[in-house]
Amino acid sequence: MEYKKALYEWIYILPALTTLVILFIFPLFFNFWISFQEKLLGKEAVFVGLKNYIKVFNSPILYISLLNTFIYAFTAVFFKTLIGLSVALFLNMKFRGRGFLRGLAILPWALPMYVICVLFWLNYDAKGTFNNLLRLFGLKPIHWLGLDYAMPSVILINVWHGWPFFFMGILAGLQAVPIELYESAEIDGASSFRKFIHITLPFIKPVILTVALLSLMWTMGDFTTIYMMTSGGPVDKTLTIPMASFQIAFFREVDIPLAAAYTIVILPIYIILIFITLKQMV
Amino acid sequence: MSKEYRKIKTKLMIIIAAILLILWITIPLYWAFKTSISYPEEAWNPGLPTKVTFENYIQLFNPYPFAKRYAIGAEAALPQPVIVPIKNSFIVAIIAATISTIMGMFAGYNLARFHYKGKRLAMYYILFTYIFPTFMLAIPLMIILKQIGLLNTLQGLIFVHLAYTLPYSILMLRSYFMEIPIELEESALIDGCTRSSSFLRITLPLSAPGLVTSFVFAFTLSWNDLLFALILLSSTELYTLPLEMNFFLWGGEIVDPIGLSTVAVFTGIIPVILYMVLQKYIIIGLVRGALKR
Numbered sequence: 134m135e136y137k138k139a140l141y142e143w144i145y146i147l148p149a150l151t152t153l154v155i156l157f158i159f160p161l162f163f164n165f166w167i168s169f170q171e172k173l174l175g176k177e178a179v180f181v182g183l184k185n186y187i188k189v190f191n192s193p194i195l196y197i198s199l200l201n202t203f204i205y206a207f208t209a210v211f212f213k214t215l216i217g218l219s220v221a222l223f224l225n226m227k228f229r230g231r232g233f234l235r236g237l238a239i240l241p242w243a244l245p246m247y248v249i250c251v252l253f254w255l256n257y258d259a260k261g262t263f264n265n266l267l268r269l270f271g272l273k274p275i276h277w278l279g280l281d282y283a284m285p286s287v288i289l290i291n292v293w294h295g296w297p298f299f300f301m302g303i304l305a306g307l308q309a310v311p312i313e314l315y316e317s318a319e320i321d322g323a324s325s326f327r328k329f330i331h332i333t334l335p336f337i338k339p340v341i342l343t344v345a346l347l348s349l350m351w352t353m354g355d356f357t358t359i360y361m362m363t364s365g366g367p368v369d370k371t372l373t374i375p376m377a378s379f380q381i382a383f384f385r386e387v388d389i390p391l392a393a394a395y396t397i398v399i400l401p402i403y404i405i406l407i408f409i410t411l412k413q414m415v
Numbered sequence: 416m417s418k419e420y421r422k423i424k425t426k427l428m429i430i431i432a433a434i435l436l437i438l439w440i441t442i443p444l445y446w447a448f449k450t451s452i453s454y455p456e457e458a459w460n461p462g463l464p465t466k467v468t469f470e471n472y473i474q475l476f477n478p479y480p481f482a483k484r485y486a487i488g489a490e491a492a493l494p495q496p497v498i499v500p501i502k503n504s505f506i507v508a509i510i511a512a513t514i515s516t517i518m519g520m521f522a523g524y525n526l527a528r529f530h531y532k533g534k535r536l537a538m539y540y541i542l543f544t545y546i547f548p549t550f551m552l553a554i555p556l557m558i559i560l561k562q563i564g565l566l567n568t569l570q571g572l573i574f575v576h577l578a579y580t581l582p583y584s585i586l587m588l589r590s591y592f593m594e595i596p597i598e599l600e601e602s603a604l605i606d607g608c609t610r611s612s613s614f615l616r617i618t619l620p621l622s623a624p625g626l627v628t629s630f631v632f633a634f635t636l637s638w639n640d641l642l643f644a645l646i647l648l649s650s651t652e653l654y655t656l657p658l659e660m661n662f663f664l665w666g667g668e669i670v671d672p673i674g675l676s677t678v679a680v681f682t683g684i685i686p687v688i689l690y691m692v693l694q695k696y697i698i699i700g701l702v703r704g705a706l707k708r
Binding site for chain 2: 142144145146148149150152153156157159160161163164167168190223226228230232234236238239244245246248249251252254255256258259260262266273293347350351353354356357360361375378382389393400403410415
């Protein structure tokens, strides 16, 4: 009976768990196994030990792409938090048209990333909107995806797409703050700034932290934006970790085991971050 | 007097903030939309279009639309009709979303209702897959699919898309089932229902909005995928929309702004419509799925 009950309960979750093991755990171990091999064209793969890892650590690409990934992710998350928090505070106020603005605010998040990239391609073009705006204000047009501005330009796209996620999370957090706290603070004559610092902020801090950590993980792993806009260029200016491993596998060295070793090397960073995020979430 | 003054000041600040927010969101969107309803000779003109056409959207469903219009190159070297990737994207996203909603429904029910040893571990694992950056799976999954003969097939792509969609579906549906009072099921059990039939007859109909939200969310996640499509598909007749759109950007020069913006607006509008219809549920589902255990 006990056994039958256990089986019955497990049967509900088994298909999903099996699928997720095949899609996550199995590939991770498989990747590990590939990373110790060398596969030459037309030949069988052979075990070469740590050869790929030595190559990875001696390659400047590793350090360039790590640095780029951190610049990309941390800057983007910083601005997404800032914009998401401001808009959430703004749309938590009571006024007419708030519902419409809330609907509009999730629009960037609803659009697929590659569609947004296409939109920004049209905007970044020499004859595009952004340069037209600059001309309108009497400024010189910018080569948006050129050497100097490529990184800020891809960060702008990520921020534009990702801030509604912060907005939605923080808004939900704001709605959970008990009104009584504000009322008693008002009796004490607290200014709105003090109310924000002493009541609102402590309440929404865990939400902001969770959302920021999740977003940090996803931004570090963001492939679509970089691939569509710059493919890591110009001159590796926007080469992040996902883009670099893709390029090593299919364009630069065309060496899949090397690319596998590459992702294994950065796995510890992810594991630590995932661990922190999980602790924050559960 | 000063109170009146403050009221006006607040109102003015709200208006300014609202305008800034609207501009921030609509400026990048406006240009693409404007281009997609322009005639070719106005494609790059700034400002409002003088003449408007919806012909470009109708052309999406004709073979070789943009190439014919511009008469560039031989037909053999031209992109396929845009309807082919549209169809592929729909097939992949609908099947992936259906599978993930069904699996997520059972798994979510399990996590919301049953108590057993190892449940905590299962929950941690699902959260892990929810957070894990999927780009790391691309290369090993490509090799695995190659060995089982599913590389360059839509079936393979559908299966791999479950990596995006399934964790979301499970977490989202779990929180929906937890909202439904367990007493309803218990009273059905007393009336002689089995556990399964009380789930099917009581809980499932009540969680219909959750199921729809999960489907829509999974659909858009699959619809949004570029990475796996790029690595797994090589035949052009299997291309999904992101790959097709990449074709327009080949070499980094926009040859056909109208074609590009039309496909982009069409592709973007599908998830947007779904989100707008289900806006209330999406926000609830997303925030709960992401933030609560």
